[in-house]
Amino acid sequence: MANFTVDYANEAKPWIKLSEDLTALSLENTLSLPQICVVGDQSSGKSSVLEALSGIPFPSGAGLVTRCPVRLVLTCAAAGTSWSCLVSTTSSSQTITPKTPQELPAIILRLSETLTHGSNSDLSADTIVVQISSPGSPDLILVDLPGIVRTATAGQGSQVITQIDNLITDYLKQENTIILAIIPANQDIATIDILERARLVDPAGERTLGVLTKPDLVGAGNEEEVAAIVKNIRKPLRLGFIMIKNRSQVQNEQGISYQAAKEDEELFFSASSDLFVLGSSTSWKQQPSIDTHQAIGPAH
Ligand SMILES: Nc1nc2c(ncn2[C@@H]2O[C@H](COP(=O)(O)OP(=O)(O)OP(=O)(O)O)[C@@H](O)[C@H]2O)c(=O)[nH]1
Ligand SMILES: [Mg+2]
Numbered sequence: 001m002a003n004f005t006v007d008y009a010n011e012a013k014p015w016i017k018l019s020e021d022l023t024a025l026s027l028e029n030t031l032s033l034p035q036i037c038v039v040g041d042q043s044s045g046k047s048s049v050l051e052a053l054s055g056i057p058f059p060s061g062a063g064l065v066t067r068c069p070v071r072l073v074l075t076c077a078a079a080g081t082s083w084s085c086l087v088s089t090t091s092s093s094q095t096i097t098p099k100t101p102q103e104l105p106a107i108i109l110r111l112s113e114t115l116t117h118g119s120n121s122d123l124s125a126d127t128i129v130v131q132i133s134s135p136g137s138p139d140l141i142l143v144d145l146p147g148i149v150r151t152a153t154a155g156q157g158s159q160v161i162t163q164i165d166n167l168i169t170d171y172l173k174q175e176n177t178i179i180l181a182i183i184p185a186n187q188d189i190a191t192i193d194i195l196e197r198a199r200l201v202d203p204a205g206e207r208t209l210g211v212l213t214k215p216d217l218v219g220a221g222n223e224e225e226v227a228a229i230v231k232n233i234r235k236p237l238r239l240g241f242i243m244i245k246n247r248s249q250v251q252n253e254q255g256i257s258y259q260a261a262k263e264d265e266e267l268f269f270s271a272s273s274d275l276f277v278l279g280s281s282t283s284w285k286q287q288p289s290i291d292t293h294q295a296i297g298p299a300h
Pocket of ligand 2 (some may be wrong): 046047048059060065066144145146
């Protein structure tokens with residue numbers, strides 16, 4: 001395992017460096033860089049999954065929250081170096097240096113507002129780049145994207161739908177993008193088109209993983225249907241599905257910590273494995289955690 005980690009880090013580092021150089025030149029989307037992207041409907045829980053995966057807090061909540069791509073570039077620093085972070089955008093030379101991860105959501109929201117010229121219903125294809133360097137961190141690029149919008153709401157022009165569509169397609173079609181297709185478990189999967197969109201760009205299913213969110217909101221009587229998805233029966237994917245429970249809106253408002261949310265998730269799954277008729281297999285509850293929250297920064 002240690003060898004794998006060292007080999008992986010050696011292989012990933014030049015890519016991360018290339019990504020930084022291309023981003024500085026606003027060319028990050030012209031070459032296909034290895035990266036993990038979260039895609040799915042608005043409010044499906046994309047940013048929450050990214051936060052659970054990286055340990056880095058992202059803005060999340062009701063309505064249209066993520067309004068431009070947020071590229072999180074994690075690099076492993078030499079032992080003894082302290083946590084450092086630099087936030088920038090691809091459309092300006094302004095940089096911000098947060099002291100702790102907890103400052104990030106507010107900074108990201110502020111920059112989103114600048115990129116969308118103060119309109120909270122608008123979107124921007126300009127990217128917010130968060131570069132974090134810390135000893136013990138994996139070398140990884142994760143991208144948070146705005147959600148798919150089907151109908152424009154008050155204050156949004158209909159061009160928003162096409163704008164998001166094009167933005168998502170630009171990321172999906174890159175051959176080195178791992179697609180985390182985020183699907184709320186409390187919605188009928190027949191109404192979710194992200195799997196079809198992923199299939200168009202990844203017909204062999206080599207880089208698409210299904211992630212079911214909000215299992216705590218599944219309506220009574222629908223558990224078997226959800227279990228059939230997790231067991232890869234209902235909408236089979238080559239890489240299958242995992243299920244993850246993140247903070248609810250109420251827990252967000254209560255400000256419960258990352259650690260407390262993880263414990264709550266553990267409790268939820270141990271109490272509801274019978275409910276979802278998932279049997280003794282443990283693969284369904286393995287999370288895509290890269291266990292970075294301790295390595296990446298001060299506890300939060
Ligand atoms: N109950 C419950 N709520 C969740 C879960 N995951 C996310 N949420 C809530 O769902 C809402 C949307 O979560 P986000 O992570 O912001 O979703 P998103 O897909 O990034 O949203 P946009 O960026 O606006 O498209 C928030 O209020 C979260 O607290 C979950 O597993 N269970
Ligand atoms: Mg989001």
